[in-house]
Amino acid sequence: MMELFGVSVALLALFAGFGVLIGLLFGFFGMGGSFLVTPALMVMGYNTDVAVASGLAFVFATSVIATLKHRDLGQVDYKLGVLMIAGTTGGIEVGKIGLHYLQSIGQADTVVSVIYVLLLGGIGAFITYTAVKGGDGGGLSPDHDEADGEINADDIPDIAKKIQSYRVPPMMKLRGGIQVSLWMILLVAFATGLLSGFLGVGGGFIRMPALFYLIGVPVPIAVGTDLFEIVFSGGIGSFLYAMDGAVNLSIVVPLLAGSAGGARIGAAATSLVDEDEIKVYFGVMLLLGAIAVALRKIGNFMDIPVLQTVSLVVILGAATLVAGAVVVSSVRALRAESDSTTSVTH
Amino acid sequence: MFGLEGATGISGALLVIGVVLLEAIILYVGYGLLERVVGPTVIDAIGGK
Numbered sequence: 001m002m003e004l005f006g007v008s009v010a011l012l013a014l015f016a017g018f019g020v021l022i023g024l025l026f027g028f029f030g031m032g033g034s035f036l037v038t039p040a041l042m043v044m045g046y047n048t049d050v051a052v053a054s055g056l057a058f059v060f061a062t063s064v065i066a067t068l069k070h071r072d073l074g075q076v077d078y079k080l081g082v083l084m085i086a087g088t089t090g091g092i093e094v095g096k097i098g099l100h101y102l103q104s105i106g107q108a109d110t111v112v113s114v115i116y117v118l119l120l121g122g123i124g125a126f127i128t129y130t131a132v133k134g135g136d137g138g139g140l141s142p143d144h145d146e147a148d149g150e151i152n153a154d155d156i157p158d159i160a161k162k163i164q165s166y167r168v169p170p171m172m173k174l175r176g177g178i179q180v181s182l183w184m185i186l187l188v189a190f191a192t193g194l195l196s197g198f199l200g201v202g203g204g205f206i207r208m209p210a211l212f213y214l215i216g217v218p219v220p221i222a223v224g225t226d227l228f229e230i231v232f233s234g235g236i237g238s239f240l241y242a243m244d245g246a247v248n249l250s251i252v253v254p255l256l257a258g259s260a261g262g263a264r265i266g267a268a269a270t271s272l273v274d275e276d277e278i279k280v281y282f283g284v285m286l287l288l289g290a291i292a293v294a295l296r297k298i299g300n301f302m303d304i305p306v307l308q309t310v311s312l313v314v315i316l317g318a319a320t321l322v323a324g325a326v327v328v329s330s331v332r333a334l335r336a337e338s339d340s341t342t343s344v345t346h
Numbered sequence: 347m348f349g350l351e352g353a354t355g356i357s358g359a360l361l362v363i364g365v366v367l368l369e370a371i372i373l374y375v376g377y378g379l380l381e382r383v384v385g386p387t388v389i390d391a392i393g394g395k
Contacts, residue, residue, distance in 0.1 A: 005348060057363070061370040068374050235363070242359035249350055252366055260373040264381055331392055338393035
């Protein structure tokens with residue numbers, strides 16, 4: 001078997017290919033890639049600490065690349081990012097206390113699994129609903145064109161308008177021309193941190209929609225600012241695990257090489273594809289993710305190992321389907337664009 | 347990989363995370379250049395031009 005840096009080339013290619021898939025989703029939606037990595041590694045037979053640590057190191061590196069890209073486009077609100085880090089950190093600590101309490105009474109796994117499934121499924125259903133409905137702020141896909149401009153009042157979701165109406169000083173002026181009370185930002189950050197600490201997840205899929213739907217930050221800036229925050233949370237998390245030698249570079253290095261390329265394709269696709277069409281797929285992917293998590297937990301609970309594999313097949317199948325839909329729609333859009341240019345010139 | 351399998355403790359963690367960070371920056375710059383150089387050709391090819 002051919003080897004590179006002491007690692008099988010086939011394994012490196014497998015991780016690089018998996019990385020392209022994750023990167024494509026991450027580049028297009030600005031979230032939704034990382035929750036695939038850790039479960040996949042666990043099903044592949046890696047120890048939990050190695051799977052979690054390598055997943056975190058991958059998330060850290062991916063968010064560094066994505067933040068640099070969003071910074072170039074002026075889509076990172078550093079002030080909001082720092083406030084979110086402060087509020088989220090407090091929330092994570094309180095969430096962990098709640099989790100430890102549930103562990104002490106032996107209910108942690110059940111409660112966390114149920115909340116995780118409901119949350120993932122709920123967000124998935126909400127995104128699908130708003131995409132099908134085609135209203136309420138236009139949903140979650142990052143439209144890079146509107147990053148530097150003021151956000152249109154019609155594009156702000158109703159809940160965010162309500163939160164912005166609580167003018168408890170000091171008021172913070174954020175990118176996109178919106179004004180929100182400092183306390184509201186800290187409250188939202190604390191709540192998302194609470195869920196993050198309680199569920200033991202990075203929280204991008206909670207925080208990014210929260211920034212848009214609750215605070216009213218324009219989607220591109222919500223994505224950029226969320227990524228900026230993940231640089232810190234992912235960096236600290238992976239550093240702590242790396243001290244125990246749990247980060248496996250033969251996983252992270254090829255995974256990152258693939259995902260950085262995939263993310264470029266995904267980001268380019270955002271300007272080509274009809275967002276509502278793809279958002280439906282994304283919502284369905286989150287719903288299938290909820291089903292996959294539920295299957296895994298049922299498998300653990302009832303000691304049916306095959307459900308672990310079924311769970312992975314469901315989530316990877318859904319991710320491949322959505323990534324494929326993004327690529328096919330992009331190619332179609334490019335061909336249609338090319339055809340219309342040709343017919344105009346003739 | 348890269349002989350860092352046994353890297354532990356603060357110095358080991360700094361080394362491992364440093365490698366990951368360095369790769370991220372190299373990929374950011376490298377893919378950025380690649381996109382600029384071959385991106386338009388690839389898009390034209392896909393568009394059938």
